[in-house]
Amino acid sequence: xxxxxxxxxxxxxxxxxxxxxxxxxxxxxxxxxxxxxxxxxxxxxxxxxxxxxxxxxxxxxxxxxxxxxxxxxxxxxxxxxxxxxxxxxxxxxxxxxxxxxxxxxxxxxxxxxxxxxxxxxxxxxxxxxxxxxxxxxxxxxxxxxxxxxxxxxxxxxxxxxxxxxxxxxxxxxxxxxxxxxxxxxxxxxxxxxxxxxxxxxxxxxxxxxxxxxxxxxxxxxxxxxxxxxxxxxxxxxxxxxxxxxxxxxxxxxxxxxxxxxxxxxxxxxxxxxxxxxxxxxxxxxxxxxxxxxxxxxxxxxxxxxxxxxxxxxxxxxxxxxxxxxxxx
Numbered sequence: 001x002x003x004x005x006x007x008x009x010x011x012x013x014x015x016x017x018x019x020x021x022x023x024x025x026x027x028x029x030x031x032x033x034x035x036x037x038x039x040x041x042x043x044x045x046x047x048x049x050x051x052x053x054x055x056x057x058x059x060x061x062x063x064x065x066x067x068x069x070x071x072x073x074x075x076x077x078x079x080x081x082x083x084x085x086x087x088x089x090x091x092x093x094x095x096x097x098x099x100x101x102x103x104x105x106x107x108x109x110x111x112x113x114x115x116x117x118x119x120x121x122x123x124x125x126x127x128x129x130x131x132x133x134x135x136x137x138x139x140x141x142x143x144x145x146x147x148x149x150x151x152x153x154x155x156x157x158x159x160x161x162x163x164x165x166x167x168x169x170x171x172x173x174x175x176x177x178x179x180x181x182x183x184x185x186x187x188x189x190x191x192x193x194x195x196x197x198x199x200x201x202x203x204x205x206x207x208x209x210x211x212x213x214x215x216x217x218x219x220x221x222x223x224x225x226x227x228x229x230x231x232x233x234x235x236x237x238x239x240x241x242x243x244x245x246x247x248x249x250x251x252x253x254x255x256x257x258x259x260x261x262x263x264x265x266x267x268x269x270x271x272x273x274x275x276x277x278x279x280x281x282x283x284x285x286x287x288x289x290x291x292x293x294x295x296x297x298x299x300x301x302x303x304x305x306x307x308x309x310x311x312x313x314x315x316x317x318x319x320x321x322x323x324x325x326x327x328x
Contacts, residue, residue: 003034005037008054014261016264017145022069024278037094038051038070043114103133108308126290128284128288155192174255177231189327190322
């Protein structure tokens with residue numbers, strides 16, 4: 001039997017913990033007697049034949065590094081069938097019969113398309129998705145690599161901003177990442193004692209959900225306030241101006257931005273990424289492709305890729321209710 005060859009790539013936005021996942025894939029694969037390749041810059045690396053063979057030392061000391069050793073990118077060109085076939089043909093020539101894709105839903109769709117393209121060429125590429133995104137917005141998995149680190153970064157930044165807000169009797173409006181998903185905002189808001197939390201999943205009324213909450217908090221003697229807003233809601237500068245005009249208190253807006261993507265991954269992200277990377281290689285070793293590694297009920301398991309992509313994300317309304325109850 002010929003030696004099995006696999007590859008790993010990171011795609012889409014970078015997330016702390018991606019390096020831990022790459023490390024787990026490389027070392028698990030080598031432990032199973034496989035040749036392992038690293039594909040650079042996501043699917044671009046397949047189209048430009050930008051890959052390297054990895055050994056045990058290729059991933060030494062990267063588990064604590066943010067970003068991704070393999071680099072990452074979004075690749076619009078890969079949406080074209082001709083490029084999917086080109087990538088599949090290259091994998092065929094290289095003898096690569098398994099690929100682990102660390103990224104989000106778009107990256108998983110690329111993996112599914114690559115597997116289909118390979119079949120059209122009469123070959124088989126077992127593609128496995130591993131959820132890596134700071135937004136925690138992959139419906140099929142209750143946790144994604146990078147989420148914990150991003151939350152802790154946001155927590156530290158908001159804590160620092162709160163020190164200044166308290167010193168000046170100020171209202172600070174802080175925008176955290178999350179275009180379609182408010183999980184970072186919700187959990188950071190709870191952890192920092194925010195007076196109001198605005199997320200894209202819940203419609204809000206500025207008078208009821210912001211102004212009234214500030215006024216009620218003022219009545220209890222508090223004179224500084226934190227409002228946490230998800231990126232998908234936006235408008236933090238306009239909100240600051242409205243609060244100043246409406247309540248005659250100083251209000252400042254801060255957009256945390258990409259600081260939340262960087263930094264050394266937390267223990268949780270390192271461990272979960274290692275578990276998911278190991279699971280991905282184990283699936284390939286068992287001849288199972290078109291799967292997504294997920295966390296469900298706190299356990300690492302896997303789903304069919306079609307089933308995974310069809311799932312609709314469910315926002316934690318109970319946690320949001322708790323936040324609105326205790327953040328006063």
